Amino acid sequence: MLEGLLAAISPTALFMEIVGVVIGIIFGAIPGLTATLAIALFVPVTFLMSAENGMIMLGGIYAGAIFGGSISAILVDVPGTPASIVTGWEGHAMAREGRAPWALGTAALASGTGGVISALALMFLTPPLASFALTFGPPEYCALLLFSFAVVVVMMETPLLRSLLSAALGLLIATIGLDPVMGAARFTFGEVHLYSGFNMVAVLIGFFCMNQAVYLAFESLGETEGPAIDFGGENSSLALLKTLVVQPFTYLRSSVIGIFLGILPAVGPVTTPFVAHALERRFNAKDEKYGKGSTAGLIAAEASNSANVGGSLVPLISLGIPGSGAAAVFIGALTLHGLQPGPLLFVNQPVLIYTFFWGFVAINLFMMVFGLYGARYFAVVLKLPQSMLATFIAVFSILGAFAIDNSLFDVGVMLGATAVAIWFRALKIPILPIVMAMILGPLFEQQAVVLATTSESLGNVLARPIADVFLAITVAMVVYAVFKRRTGGSAVPMG
Amino acid sequence: MRIFNVASFAIITGFGLLLALQLPGISPAARTYPLVMIVLVVVSSAVVAVREVAGWAGKAPLDGKLNAILTAPSARQLRLAAFVAVWLAYWWVLPVIGFMIATALAIFASLYVLKTRSLLLAALVAAVFAILFSVLFTTVLYVPVPLGALDEALIEWIYALQH
The missing domain is CATH 1.10.287 (Helix Hairpins)
Structure with a gap:
């Protein structure tokens, strides 16, 4: 742990932490650019770095982008990322009253505090979870992965059958190439490039970056003048820090909710602020401004969505299961560096993991400082023309896909994934299940094949209590989701 | 639908x-x-x-963004189609005409179809970034990009500077 701390405060690591946070805040502040897009775009850049510095930079981008979204939400009521919608309710109301610096400062402080709490949770929750996972055999792994797929499928707002189809497609596409057990070629159609399957990073860039370039290009064609930004007066850091003393439980409650929801697969930073904000309302019943300019409401929204980032990294690092789209891209980055996320990462690369954990603490502290003193400068990016953004996201997407393996085939894969993302959007087929299934598919197949060949009967599987618990929860969750949707509990009817 | x-x-x-x-x-x-x-x-x-x-x-109902695209005036739709065509063409011509020229042309064409206010600025941005990316790939990232005449000249010039 100490070795990790020293590595995390080395000059190179500190530089990467700052660079990651700055890039993240810039991307997050620009409406239309998400944390997932920013991470996917910068994955190829991490080739240049050691694995720990690459992870630290991507962690900085992730955390910075979630906070960056609040800048535009507060100043112009346009959430930079979907995670900042609730921040816009509270923060922009403050900005309209001439309290923009207070809102920006509160957002920075709450984001930083939530992030630091989640970083500590990451540091102390992940190792026991990973050691517990080391006891897992194929039955437990299969049951855990089935549970993860089921959570993603039922959590999506899209019709259940379409979410299931998305996961099944991901699992099927993951079988393209050499099979993980026998090494036999499958569905390659004689194409040499397909022997190693589709390049996951190229697919992720297509799913999360290039299609955003298309939407931004469309928006740029109807672009009007840039938004007018009014910063109001100065903020007082001391008065802001006082909220930590006056409202410590608001910070704590919201952070815990963020971490918990982050650990659950598919509950990303978009949903989290709504839950935390709704819960915090019960503790602030007398606050008349709640929902339209309340400091407590803003703290709840920002602390929870920042804490969600650290929470989503817990299952990713300890079990190899991504909790969100951004975390899924993180897995792509780790595999590019030859690392397999999961419990063995702690055994094989303990220094790397603790360097990242401490780096994540530092990232959140830097984010707090930059947010407190530099938010107004980052807001300048709101003036960038969207035509420029669309063009450069397109060029970075293509060059990023090319640079992974110096292959124009991967660029084709990325462009194909872009088309699929837009097509599936029209069909209301969600992308997250397909991404998770493509990432976890090979592991699932490997464990399923070993399970099938080593277990003589179903009784052997059912004699494993951990696997039984996961399977029971999975069945209960699916039955509940089907029942709830049939009785009108879902916004979208079943497909 | x-x-x-x-x-x-x-x-x-x-x-x-x-x-x-x-x-x-x-x-x-x-x-x-x-x-x-x-x-x-x-x-x-x-x-x-x-x-x-x-x-x-x-x-x-159809997704909001896609609905906006489908119901937009045809001139705006055409420009969006042109934007997509530019980047598909970039993928296609990259190995034919080389990295630097292809990148400069694609950035300029993209900014042009998206109605950037100043064409001069678009040309300048395209040229500067094409050279910048080229130098970055050659000297920092060591990514072998498809070479055209300009790319070869740039590599020779960088090599001459280094030795």
Whole structure:
């Protein structure tokens, strides 16, 4: 742990932490650019770095982008990322009253505090979870992965059958190439490039970056003048820090909710602020401004969505299961560096993991400082023309896909994934299940094949209590989701 | 919209069946798992297609962004199509005319079709970034990009500077 701390405060690591946070805040502040897009775009850049510095930079981008979204939400009521919608309710109301610096400062402080709490949770929750996972055999792994797929499928707002189809497609596409057990070629159609399957990073860039370039290009064609930004007066850091003393439980409650929801697969930073904000309302019943300019409401929204980032990294690092789209891209980055996320990462690369954990603490502290003193400068990016953004996201997407393996085939894969993302959007087929299934598919197949060949009967599987618990929860969750949707509990009817 | 949905889910079903046709050529030990996935994809997409045909799926409104694109004035749609065409063409011409020229042309064309206010600025941005990316790939990232005459000249010049 100490070795990790020293590595995390080395000059190179500190530089990467700052660079990651700055890039993240810039991307997050620009409406239309998400944390997932920013991470996917910068994955190829991490080739240049050691694995720990690459992870630290991507962690900085992730955390910075979630906070960056609040800048535009507060100043112009346009959430930079979907995670900042609730921040816009509270923060922009403050900005309209001439309290923009207070809102920006509160957002920075709450984001930083939530992030630091989640970083500590990451540091102390992940190792026991990973050691517990080391006891897992194929039955437990299969049951855990089935549970993860089921959570993603039922959590999506899209019709259940379409979410299931998305996961099944991901699992099927993951079988393209050499099979993980026998090494036999499958569905390659004689194409040499397909022997190693589709390049996951190229697919992720297509799913999360290039299609955003298309939407931004469309928006740029109807672009009007840039938004007018009014910063109001100065903020007082001391008065802001006082909220930590006056409202410590608001910070704590919201952070815990963020971490918990982050650990659950598919509950990303978009949903989290709504839950935390709704819960915090019960503790602030007398606050008349709640929902339209309340400091407590803003703290709840920002602390929870920042804490969600650290929470989503817990299952990713300890079990190899991504909790969100951004975390899924993180897995792509780790595999590019030859690392397999999961419990063995702690055994094989303990220094790397603790360097990242401490780096994540530092990232959140830097984010707090930059947010407190530099938010107004980052807001300048709101003036960038969207035509420029669309063009450069397109060029970075293509060059990023090319640079992974110096292959124009991967660029084709990325462009194909872009088309699929837009097509599936029209069909209301969600992308997250397909991404998770493509990432976890090979592991699932490997464990399923070993399970099938080593277990003589179903009784052997059912004699494993951990696997039984996961399977029971999975069945209960699916039955509940089907029942709830049939009785009108879902916004979208079943497909 | 319903025709589009039905056709789309039929295509996904067809994709599953196309992969199923490849199964006999795969060694038996490696085909069981993909067979299960194919069945899952074919059945679920076929069921959704049938529900669409029967009208049981309900009428969900089209996604907001896609709806905005489909209902936009044709001039705006054409420009968006041109933007997409520019980047598809970039992928196609990159190995033919080399990295620097292709990148400069693509950035300029993209900014042009997106109605950037100043064409001079667009040309300047395109030229500067094409050179910048080229130098970055050659000297920092060491990514071998498709070379044209200008790229070769740049590499020779950088080599001369280094020695």
